[in-house]
Amino acid sequence: MKKVYSIAILLLLSIKGFSQGSPDYGSGMKFNLNDDGSKYLRVLSWAQVWGQYNSDRPLDANGNEQADLDFSVRRARVLLYAQINKDFMIVTHFGLNSLNTSNLTPTGKGESSQLFMHDAYVQYSLGSKNAVGAGLHYWNGISRLNNQSTLNLLTLDNQRQAWATLGLSDQFARHIGAFAKGSFGKLQYRVAINGAATNNLEGVNATVNGGAAIYSGARLLGTKEAGRTYAGYFEYEIFDSESNLLPYKVGTYLGTKKVFNIGAGFFSHPNGSVIADLAGNLSGQDVTILGLDAFYDTPIGQKNAAITAYALYQNSDYGKNYTLGTTYETGSMLHGHLGYVLPGKSKTRFQPYVSYDHREIDAINDNASQIGVGANAFFSGHNSKLTLEYQSLKYATNKAVNTVTLQAMIYL
Structure with a gap:
């Protein structure tokens, strides 16, 4: 019983914070496994309700x-990472997304109710500033937004087109492969360098109708022809340096x-898409x-x-x-x-x-535009906040879609 009380007290005392944008949260739920803290387990938990x-x-x-x-x-979500020693680290991240009244199930056994792996990778350090690793990971290419953390977004949510491979060559923006950072x-x-998913959002076969490509190369051509993807992102830090212990970029x-x-940055998937000729042959x-x-x-x-400002140009083929x-x-x-x-001491x-x-x-041969106007109210940095946003999407000649969203978020 004393052991249980000790763990509970340790948990309460350790809820101090995390460095991503929260000025008063400290080191968060961190459990030291030795006296000097070089071996530890860090636990993050968060929820966003709309x-x-x-x-x-x-x-x-x-x-x-x-x-x-x-x-x-x-x-x-729940994310755990452990520094076994100065050279080795393991990261595990699981949770669910977009659970609503349309996809709830009576006993919580439907697909939308289920937790799934977001990240599961191991990492080996090469000195103090470089590392290699492998597994299901989020060390992506293209842009900052394609590596965005959802804990400290500026806007209500990430720019959707910037998660440019989500569900096409990966599992929810995570590939299985090897990385260096x-x-x-x-x-x-x-x-x-990663493997390409054979099951994706593109659930159809290529046809001659319209002569348009579909993103199903790994499934229709086979993984020998279309089974690898390559990605990279490079940035020059003019002022302060940012942490890259974890792959998630601060908003x-x-x-x-x-x-x-x-x-x-870039993302490359040779033969990732296929197109059919008039005879139905695929290439x-x-x-x-x-980006x-x-x-x-x-x-x-x-x-x-x-002030926070961000700009992105992305070309997608x-x-x-x-x-x-x-x-x-495309x-x-x-x-x-x-x-x-806004200025203030509160x-x-x-x-x-x-x-x-x-x-x-x-x-x-047309365009789409989207505008968002909103505000964040931070009660304890990003660890406790409300976000209210109005968004209007105009896609080609379609009627504009307007939404107003209120989000409550807490993370520890």
């Missing part, structure tokens, strides 16, 4: 109108650091996605004000005239967002923000 209003929801699967107001568990002076890097530091990074098409971005975050003045819903398409995208932490802080996207879409 209430969302949309007066133009599509009909459900039974042809019925849906309610204007919906509630969902956007994310519920680290830094040389002011240059930080991450590169990976806003709330003025706790002065960061200005210029980055560039592979290479998937290539390139160029800049991130700026700095305190302003003496009253705890801060999924194959000839490729589209999948209104999320993925074409280009410009994205930017800007946030400002522990509760407010951060209004705006975001804007413009996408050029080859298949329809």
Whole structure:
């Protein structure tokens, strides 16, 4: 019983914080396994709950109108990482996403109710600043947003098209493969070689109709022809250096650091897509996605004000005239967002923000645009916050889709 009490007291005392944008949270739930703390287990847990209003929801699967107001568990996650010694680390991350009234099941056994692995990888250090590893991992290429943490977003959620391979060549933005990461002076890097998923969101076979590519090379051509992907992201840190212990990029530091990074990245999947000729014969098409971005975050003045700014240009080639819903398409995208932490000495802080996207879409010879206006209310940094956002998406000539979302988030 004394042991149980000791563990409980240790847990309570250890809830101090985590460095990603929270000024008063300390080291969080960290359990030292030796006296000097070089062996430890770190535990993170978080939940994001949404209430969302949309007066133009599509009909459900039974042809019925849906309610204007919906509630969902956007994310519920647990992440653990352990430093076994100075050279070895293991990371395990599991949880669920987007659980709502439409995909709840009576006894919690449906697909949407189930926890699944997000990350499961091991890492070996090569000195103090570089490492290699392997497993199910999130050391992605392309851009900062494709490596974004969901714990400290500036906007309500990540820019969806920036998670450019999610569900196409990977499992929820995670590939199985090997990676190397680290830094040389002011240059930080991450590169990976991975296996390509054979099961993905593209559940159809290529046809001659329309002459458009589909992202099914690994399934239709075989893994020998289309079974590997390659990715990398490189950034030059002009001011403060950022941590790369874990792969998750910070969205806003709330003025706790002065960061200005210029980055560039890529994703390559040879024969990742296929296209059919008039006789129905399939040929592979290479998937290539390139990104160029800049991130700026700095305190302003003496009253705890801060600004966060980000810009991304992404060129996506999924194959000839490729589209999948209104999320993925061959074409280009410009994205930017800007946030400002209002000055003040109170522990509760407010951060209004705006975001804007413009996408050029080859298949329809048209474009899409999206604007977001919102604000964060931080009660204890990112560890306890509310976010309210209005978003409007205009896709080609379709009617604009407008949503208002309120998110409550806590993480420990």
